[in-house]
Amino acid sequence: MHEMSIAEGIVQLLEEQAAAQRFARVKAVWLEIGPLAAVEVEALRFCFEAVTRHSLAEGARLEIVELPGRAWCLGCNASVAIRQRYDACPQCGSYRLQVTQGDELRVKELEVE
Numbered sequence: 001m002h003e004m005s006i007a008e009g010i011v012q013l014l015e016e017q018a019a020a021q022r023f024a025r026v027k028a029v030w031l032e033i034g035p036l037a038a039v040e041v042e043a044l045r046f047c048f049e050a051v052t053r054h055s056l057a058e059g060a061r062l063e064i065v066e067l068p069g070r071a072w073c074l075g076c077n078a079s080v081a082i083r084q085r086y087d088a089c090p091q092c093g094s095y096r097l098q099v100t101q102g103d104e105l106r107v108k109e110l111e112v113e
């Protein structure tokens with residue numbers, strides 16, 4: 001499962017940060033996800049809970065920040081909002097879109113002690 005490797009990646013990042021910044025526990029994680037990152041949020045929550053068990057982030061809150069997607073439309077030469085990668089332009093209906101934002105998946109902030 002894709003979400004399991006994402007969750008494992010997050011825990012690995014937390015362990016690296018804990019070693020570098022000398023904290024012992026993670027209480028909350030803010031994760032930014034773009035709509036094009038193809039992440040099932042509920043599956044990710046489930047995996048996060050499973051992989052953080054017995055780790056420094058056991059019981060940590062996972063706060064999901066959903067970012068908007070954007071693309072550049074070659075039809076109307078404008079930046080438009082999209083919800084999925086193969087959406088048509090909401091203004092002109094063209095499929096000639098270049099995705100400029102939306103595949104983000106990153107830890108934005110941590111609450112630690």
Ligand SMILES: [Zn+2]
Nearest residue numbers: 073076089092
């Ligand atoms: Zn357009």
